[in-house]
């Protein structure tokens with residue numbers, strides 16, 4: 117009675133044998149194919165004929181691989197109506213219908229034709245597709261009927277799984293009842309036309325397993341079925357069609373995807389013969405957590421946990437007693453109910469299989485921010501995310517009502533932003549603000565009227581919560597806290613030298629301690645910009661809304677008179693350069709940490725370039741502008757500064773060049789041309805520095821190279837790129853990853869900005885999800901600096917050509 121059903125939904129491989137002699141055959145009107153005769157596709161791959169499955173004596177018309185010794189059936193015509201003896205025959209009548217009849221001339225199976233042909237023929241194509249076409253019709257690809265439109269249990273390369281919306285044709289796979297009986301079993305698999313279409317496997321009418329919606333690269337819940345050197349998977353969703361399809365990239369293997377249900381345990385091989393065996397490439401469902409809706413509404417299934425079901429953060433069991441008894445079907449509810457009259461926030465969850473999209477909505481042209489706004493408009497919207505994760509994420513998908521069938525997916529899950537009540541923020545009434553403000557104002561006594569001093573109470577606990585979820589968006593009404601100068605001065609002991617952490621591109625940075633015990637980093641912008649107070653304030657407010665786990669969080673600002681100060685969260689582990697270029701601290705960054713840092717910086721920069729609403733070009737990305745949190749996660753600092761500081765935002769050309777020599781792209785350093793691609797250049801330098809543990813500028817001249825990229829390029833062209841790697845790293849085990857990083861680094865520092873990849877491509881490349889072209893010659897800036905622009909006499913050269921200032925420059 118406890119029979120477990122397993123669905124095999126797998127792509128299997130076999131190596132092909134020598135092809136037999138090609139035999140082209142077709143049947144035209146007045147011809148027929150009798151039991152015992154077969155039709156072979158013109159390339160010799162497939163064969164059509166009559167067969168008896170398993171131990172059955174019944175006869176069926178089917179298609180199988182011609183060259184595979186153990187018969188593997190890929191399609192069956194008369195699945196439900198077997199012929200009892202060997203009297204069957206297949207004919208085509210003058211109107212283009214295929215007719216399968218038995219000895220008594222009873223038609224057991226037939227097709228219909230979409231139009232009246234002049235001279236119809238039935239032909240088996242080498243793809244395994246049985247087609248009816250009109251030989252008088254010039255267009256060879258225009259079929260009157262094709263077996264690919266009526267799949268059995270097998271999806272072959274080139275077949276479509278899903279819908280033709282014009283004809284309402286739905287191509288679904290259905291399993292065989294048993295190995296003796298090809299009639300449709302309980303299990304079926306197809307694409308369902310929810311607003312956000314998803315792959316669903318059903319047992320009877322019940323959902324059994326959900327592959328989830330297609331996210332541009334793969335089904336959300338089946339990360340292994342994504343494109344790779346062997347397969348190319350694709351999903352098409354437009355007004356005419358919604359389908360899934362795969363293609364084979366390497367023709368020396370044979371593949372099929374088959375839906376199979378069995379009461380036995382899983383087996384890895386379909387059959388075995390010397391040198392030729394079907395090998396399981398992948399199969400779903402994979403584990404217990406793939407059971408549809410196992411954890412109920414708003415629950416999450418984590419296979420490595422015991423018990424596997426949990427409520428999502430912010431939710432609690434609906435019926436705690438049954439939940440504790442491991443009956444999770446009643447699911448979870450919000451800790452605090454969502455009150456539609458209030459404003460809400462979102463918590464970002466990562467690494468998920470997206471929930472059931474039965475109640476969903478999609479707009480493919482919205483970005484993440486518009487998506488969030490759209491969700492906030494409708495109180496029954498419970499979650500949102502990008503509908504397409506390619507290129508860092510595009511499009512908008514919304515969910516309504518309970519979130520069902522969420523699972524944690526290791527290596528390939530997605531982000532989902534789930535709506536939460538945020539009462540501690542929303543509670544803030546004007547009266548309470550006054551109560552906070554007045555005491556601070558009267559104590560500090562420095563309120564000069566210019567600076568509206570209103571400090572939001574930053575509870576240490578709240579901070580920690582947000583550190584776990586740095587992407588929690590805050591209530592819309594949240595203004596940027598303005599600190600008054602007195603508070604900042606006290607926190608930094610009057611900007612004492614002892615408190616100075618360093619000197620950034622825009623001024624000195626101090627460590628500060630607030631009265632409530634919170635550490636802060638204070639940046640005092642040293643140059644005066646042409647910007648007015650309000651412009652500056654608005655700009656900083658916008659920047660403060662940029663929140664990403666790889667960006668340092670801006671806590672507030674202070675504006676008094678000419679003073680412009682920004683306040684950040686404090687990072688105890690300091691900057692990346694203090695690790696990277698330090699003999700003693702360097703080794704604490706092993707390869708996996710370095711790779712994590714590289715990818716984190718990449719994601720942070722991608723967010724600035726593309727995902728944030730502001731589209732920020734950093735212009736001064738370097739090791740000292742990357743800070744490390746207590747788990748050594750990277751956070752980019754000083755982003756938006758060039759913009760805040762009144763840099764020329766729209767033009768592609770700026771007269772004031774900010775940036776650091778050694779990281780600047782040639783076109784930027786020389787001509788002031790900046791773009792996302794000049795940031796990509798800096799990222800490439802930084803990447804090579806992280807891999808090598810060496811600075812680009814101040815590179816050891818004894819090596820006879822001007823700089824690190826010159827050295828990296830030489831090693832690359834000589835085919836020994838791994839010699840670049842920091843000698844303190846034991847990288848042997850992960851050579852391909854290290855090599856990929858160096859490769860990506862060199863692509864980023866190419867001389868011509870157009871050759872450099874954009875950050876979304878860089879992020880894909882780092883994860884091995886994008887093709888890596890051969891890099892071209894890097895931009896070796898030092899070779900092209902015109903000598904007259906710099907005086908090379910002093911230790912730190914200062915270049916000055918019409919407002920052309922480079923802040924840090926070292927001698928060669």
Ligand SMILES: *[C@@H]1O[C@H](CO)[C@@H](O)[C@H](O)[C@H]1NC(C)=O
Nearest residue numbers: 209210211212213215226227
């Ligand atoms: C061909 O077969 C189809 C299906 O049975 C039938 O509807 C059609 O009338 C037949 N055509 C002729 C000319 O008999």
Ligand SMILES: *[C@@H]1O[C@H](CO)[C@@H](O)[C@H](O)[C@H]1NC(C)=O
Nearest residue numbers: 292294295376378383385386
């Ligand atoms: C399903 O797969 C198993 C193992 O590969 C095989 O033994 C069985 O015959 C298959 N069932 C059907 C109905 O094809």
Ligand SMILES: *[C@@H]1O[C@H](CO)[C@@H](O)[C@H](O)[C@H]1NC(C)=O
Nearest residue numbers: 131345346365366367368369
């Ligand atoms: C195709 O697959 C075969 C066998 O797995 C392998 O030897 C061959 O290198 C592959 N070809 C390509 C172009 O990937």
Ligand SMILES: *[C@@H]1O[C@H](CO)[C@@H](O)[C@H](O)[C@H]1NC(C)=O
Nearest residue numbers: 478479480481482483486512
């Ligand atoms: C989708 O979003 C875009 C951009 O916000 C908007 O112009 C368009 O009207 C939206 N389409 C639908 C169907 O809502």
Ligand SMILES: *[C@@H]1O[C@H](CO)[C@@H](O)[C@H](O)[C@H]1NC(C)=O
Nearest residue numbers: 476477493494495496497516
């Ligand atoms: C909110 O969305 C639901 C589901 O799409 C819809 O039925 C309802 O009308 C929407 N409400 C508003 C106010 O737009």
Ligand SMILES: *[C@@H]1O[C@H](CO)[C@@H](O)[C@H](O)[C@H]1NC(C)=O
Nearest residue numbers: 605606607608609610611612
């Ligand atoms: C900071 O300066 C103020 C006024 O100039 C002075 O009263 C105060 O003692 C100074 N504080 C510190 C820590 O130096």
Ligand SMILES: *[C@@H]1O[C@H](CO)[C@@H](O)[C@H](O)[C@H]1NC(C)=O
Nearest residue numbers: 688689701704745746747748
């Ligand atoms: C990073 O900071 C944390 C917290 O201050 C500290 O425990 C840890 O030792 C630091 N890591 C390194 C490598 O210095």
Ligand SMILES: *[C@@H]1O[C@H](CO)[C@@H](O)[C@H](O)[C@H]1NC(C)=O
Nearest residue numbers: 507726873874875876877878
């Ligand atoms: C990034 O580059 C890829 C490949 O060249 C391109 O398809 C994509 O549209 C680019 N993305 C952006 C935001 O420019």
Ligand SMILES: *[C@@H]1O[C@H](CO)[C@@H](O)[C@H](O)[C@H]1NC(C)=O
Nearest residue numbers: 909910911912913914923924
């Ligand atoms: C180098 O720059 C530093 C800081 O900008 C300055 O203090 C120093 O005088 C400069 N040295 C020379 C030799 O110009």
